[in-house]
Amino acid sequence: MMGRRLRRLWNLTRRHLGGIGAAVLTVGLVYSGSVEWLELRSLDKRFELRPRRAPSAPIVIVSIDEASVRELNEPWPFPRRLHGQLIDRISAWKPLVIGFDVLFPEPSSRGRKDDEVLGAAVTRAGNVVLAASCIKEMQALTDIQIGYVVVDCNLPILEVGRGAVAAAPVDLYQDADSHVRRAPLNVLVGDKMEPGFDHQIYRQAVAAGLPAKALPDADTILVNFRGGRDSFPSIPYYRIVKGEVTPEAFPGELTGKIVLIGSTTQAEHDVFPTVFSGGVGMSGVEIHANVLETLIRGDPIREVPRTVSTALALIAALAGSGLVVRFRALRALVVTALAWVVVAGLSYAIFATADVWLRDAAFTVGLMLGYGSTATEHFIRTQRERRRMSLFFSQEVVRTLMRERDEGSLTSSRRVVTVLFSDIRDFTSLSEKLAPEQVNEMVLDYLTEMTEIVEKNGGVVDKYIGDCVMALYNAPLPNPDHAANAVRTGLELQERVLSVSAKWHAKIGVPIRCGVGINTGEAVVGFLGSRKRPAYTAIGDAVNLAARLEPLTKDHGASIIISEYTHQLVQGRFPTRPLGEVTVKGKLLPVKIYGVVPTSVRQHTRVALDAAAMLTTIGDGQSWRARTADISEGGLALTGLPPDWDVGRKIQIRLDGGGLSRQVLAEGTIVSRRGDAAGVQFTTVEGDSKPAIAD
Structure with a gap:
């Protein structure tokens, strides 16, 4: 209890250090005589402003x-x-x-x-x-x-x-x-x-x-x-x-x-x-x-005792500091100016009507020092925090956070958010094949692309955990369509990771793939953490579930998995497929999960097709025979693929039989895996093959 009181007292003192320093400095200036010339000039000004008095003595x-x-x-x-x-x-x-x-x-x-x-x-x-x-x-x-x-x-x-x-x-x-x-x-x-x-x-x-x-x-x-x-x-x-x-x-x-x-x-x-x-x-x-x-x-x-004017100056320094702490700097400046006008007007009034000199120059100095020192310290601290936040949030979000913090409304609170987790699959084994500098460069490329997409869709990057990205939607900025925006982010992430993968596949011969887990629910959101290093984040069961869903993408052959809570908000807007129920660590009841299929694969009508497929990987020339499950103008589903043919691998495809009117030749990219099945998105289709697919 005593420790908590001391911490509270220290926090209060720390916020008013500028005012306390200004108060001490003001008293020192008063008793050293440094503001006396201001007091005397202030007295002269009162005489100048006061209406002239005609002499009445003989x-x-x-x-x-x-x-x-x-x-x-x-x-x-x-x-x-x-x-x-x-x-x-x-x-x-x-x-x-x-x-x-x-x-x-x-x-x-x-x-x-x-x-x-x-x-x-x-x-x-x-x-x-x-x-x-x-x-x-x-x-x-x-x-x-x-x-x-x-x-x-x-x-x-x-x-x-x-x-x-x-x-x-x-x-x-x-x-x-x-x-x-x-x-x-x-x-x-x-x-x-x-x-x-x-x-x-x-x-x-x-x-x-x-x-x-x-x-x-x-x-x-x-x-x-x-x-x-x-x-x-x-x-x-x-x-x-x-x-x-x-x-x-x-x-x-x-x-x-x-x-x-x-x-x-x-x-x-x-x-x-x-x-x-x-x-x-x-x-x-x-x-x-x-x-x-x-x-x-x-x-x-008649002079008001110096102790009174010094006490007023002391109060002014603390008040000037307190106004900056209580209000935003501009509003505090207005209130400070009004306080000065009131005191200056009062001191002039008692001089003009009662011939009493209340020294107010020290009050003015104290008010200015209290406001100025705290406002300067507040500005420096704010700019430091703004620069730090700019590393994680967009400028719009930073402005909102700083404004709400200044207004005192940015406290932790419960709100419904959508949380997205995404990381690079098999990152540990991948890192073992690369030099530390290459790992750093690869992660930087990946996170830069991911952050851009998150912010584009109205989310904020909550934190980076190694190669993992945690993003929030509907916090701190209101985002009414937060669930859909999170799913849209996941889809665009999968699209963008293909280009990142191609770059690094060319460099190190290993493709990059990522998994995305998304959940919607109530969480505690705000500046959380230690008193020395608070950070804007979200905590709660909704966050934990999103984090548990992301690793499941590998087991279920889906690049994006959403919870049933998110699915209820986006149902019918994105192509999804049920993946059953899972019991994740930390939850007693099973949760229904759904896989989100890349829209580029599902934008065309699919038809069942059982045809022989001769596949050859682009780059290393590996060949494999597989069977088709269905086909559309945008891609096809394959079965019987080897387990090491990961998402992002580019392949040449030759299809024969199965009722096709002619042989189909195409190139595509594996966009999803589950067991020995895979979803392939066409990148090019030879001209003579298009009618066969259309038929």
Whole structure:
């Protein structure tokens, strides 16, 4: 019992080896980070497909753009006094907080006064958060994103920063592909966690009256980007400095808003690829606006735990393999594609509606690897089996067998079949007269001819047993006239063996003859045998009886013997003669058997004739006197022949007396033997002899 269970478990495991290997490989790829870039690209694609969301948080960008550089006619970096003027003008609107995304780590090149003017404006405003630049060291995180450890921060110089409410690291985090998708809430500076630039601005805005949202319990967040460049309202730097935009003219423009000041020019290199950048890049200040929008709305992208996505990938690999095992490859491909569409659609839906990121790239990889590995293994195994089957079956049968096997319908079952056995008579003694190479060549000739005839009549060669051929009819392909087709095969076999015999008689001086046994009955048909080497065959009493009938052909002087069961199905369609009852080995009750007479001998009306026959064998010139029993235009029956004149022997015939109007001269071939009697088929009849036969 235990052994059977283990074998069953092994068989199940063997069929899913491709899926198991794919599952292991998928997990390895996930934890090695090899599919992370696919996951990140998949996240980007979700943002692209999701409808754009208009920003709703009170955020305005004051952009240091190309127009400002041109209109102010000042090279970058601008004089710090201009920054001071800007802060003073913005403060007149009474914004919630001002975030200055410009670094001031060194004194101004324009002198101390330039720094003091800016510092005084920062102090007067009382709500300015300045940017600090940090010295970072990269480290690999467990989730494959690039991580940083801040070693030190370059804070704004004292003259500028003493009046700021905070100075915080402004640096953005980039993934391994250089895209910005995450933002730091807190930054490890030395051994202490400090709020990042966006976190500090958010805290100041909440302190100034902005409704607070619960922040994620994490040091980094996935930014819920609202769109690409220019998604947030902005005012050019120069328009405020030059007084074109004032509180009097635009009273609500910056009042109660979070104002971010920063460069939006490509020349400043403060641009980064993001989920929406499309290769152009988004300015740092716009990215900070997206981070603040995410914090204010409280909707950062939430990640499904990696263990869940890894488990899904594992299941996908096994499912992809299982689909190939369960269905045909094409149908499995369709189901696999549908499974991918469902999961991809589900993952997009929960992203678009709930801001949840379910990593499905690993699922896709697992599904593809599971399907691909098993389908490839299945294809290789199928092609190997197809080539092996092609050695025994016709292409039509092979296609049917493979299709039914793939559909799972090719199991062993009971069905009525007709079984034919045929082999070369006296093959053992014949082999002793030949070299092994000659035996091989002769058997090859014989079996090739036999196989062609079997397949022509809708049968399949079940197996070759030495010189013996076993053929099935009505399996695996339906063959309603299977009994008649089997008998027809036997008749054509006897015709064809004459040509094979003539060839080998000329070579070795020995004719070849064969016997055919045919039976119809119920048998178990299907792929049978050991688990390692199954073969399509039939087993049962019907097969055994057919095998027992074939050797009886020699004893009963018939080249083809059929059982009474086959005879019932073909009666009246072929000339047969009863041979009595026999008890074969393995059966208790006797079986009626019938001999099938070659149709070429029986296609003409026979008449009784008792005439002297002078016979001479063609080739060795042996002569023999015999008597005729009957005659027709196609042949005659003889009695008194020597026992070694076998089927297939060609003879010259001279007939005299018996009421013949004249002497008959002809040539013919012995086509059947029984005792000292023989059936002869005419091959040629001299012209003057034909009227005598006709009379």
